[in-house]
Amino acid sequence: MFEELLQDAVSLSLLGALAGVLAVHLYSILSFRSKAKLEPPGPRSLPLVGNLLQVDLKRLDESLFSFAKQYGSVFTIYLGTQKVVVLAGYKTVKQALVGHAMEFGERFVQPMFADLTGGHGIIFANGESWKELRRFALSTLREFGMGKKLTQDKVLEECNNLIPILESHQGQPFDTTTPMSWATSNIICSIVYGNRFEYSDPRFSAMVRRSNESIRYFGSHQIQLYNMFPRLFRWVKHRQCILNNRDEIIKDVKELLRQRKEKLDPEMCTGVVDCFFVRQQKEEKAGRKQGYFNEENLIFMVNNLFAAGTDTSATTLRWAFLLMAKYPQIQENVHEELSRVLAGRPIDIENRKxxxxxxxxxxxxxxxxxxxxxxxxxxxxxxVTFQGYFIQKGTVVIPLLSSALYDENEWETPNTFNPSHFLDKDGNFVKRDALIPFSAGHRVCLGEGLARMELFLFFTCLLQHFRFTPPPGISEDELDLSPVVGFTTNPSPHQLCAIKRQ
Structure with missing residues (x-):
């Protein structure tokens, strides 16, 4: 009798244990499904390749924009094995980057950028080092007049050096890439190093060329594949070219830093580098030799400012002059306004209003x-729970800026070049919040004020002096506005004529 009761008790215990295991397993399944339902939707992906067969890597932004129309403003895709949440539309991008700035504020450092910087500098860094360096760079740039009168003088001085370069082509076709890059690069160099460089300086021109080449390679298929499958594609040629360019640029930067340090006068800082050296000395005196103000961070901070300050502004100006050649009536409207308001006087930022x-x-x-x-x-x-969806810590996020700049809910004719987007019915300038080319939130471009001033002054100054036209034998209709998308969006290779105005 006792044995039977014991067997029954054991059987009941086993059944209870089994029921408990099943309950836990069922709970985990239901919990996972409940959680999965809260995750952003997206297209079905395949093992290893994810959604790569469903996107165009040459225009990934357009593919993502199309997915947004199907899956909504927050959705998930897989680039290879990497899970990515995409934010689309102005309101969604702003809500995430500004309204949830802390949660969406970290930088995802892709393998190529990790190889390139090792986590140093500003753009591809996180944590306390990033906070300290960004705070220092922003305050120092402001100290040297970023977006103010002092910067205006530097830009107008550079315009005076750029005009003879354009005039030297005597109205014949030329590629605008190099002269625009030289000019915009010199603005950031004058702020960082305290002096500009002659266009004939071989070190300067080589640094600009290598920086532009690397930025172009960053958007190539080779580097995209390496970022998705780093173990398989370490051998790609463009990766080695980028690393070689980095090594050569670092050599040049170290020499420039050495020259600045030899001339350093703590009471008379002339650029960001001088201020960094002074801060470095203070940190060392305070016993913080292993702090954030070290040589590696200085080198890569300088490289960050140099590359970002050169490429984006130069590329925007190249688009500006191409569009003026494409739409001559808009160009003449600009010239008419400049002639009427300035009457031949030099441009001044105060004239913008x-x-x-x-x-x-x-x-x-x-x-x-x-x-x-x-x-x-x-x-x-x-x-973070965002717009009703659960997004896990460490998730890669793409704020699709193009979806804000081309948002049909924000722009009357989003796919057309139309200056009226920024004018009211009386012809007054109107600011539009959906214009966020510099991003937003904690990671907004720290040189935004400088870039806005540069673009306005370079554009108006050069249009005072030149009329931009297609090469002889090519009509305005034949000018190609198709972009070449890489890390940045460049115009297709082209040449223009700069005809001197009488």
């Missing part, structure tokens, strides 16, 4: 050109 049409045109160039369509990748710093 009296030049609403010219101001509208350069803003529309920024919108239409869509220079960084997918921003630079973000990453969630913590679990």
């Amino acid at each position: 009296n030049l609403p049409y010219s101001n509208a045109v350069i803003h529309e160039v920024q919108r239409y050109a869509n220079i960084i369509p997918m921003s630079i990748l973000h990453r969630t710093s913590q679990d």
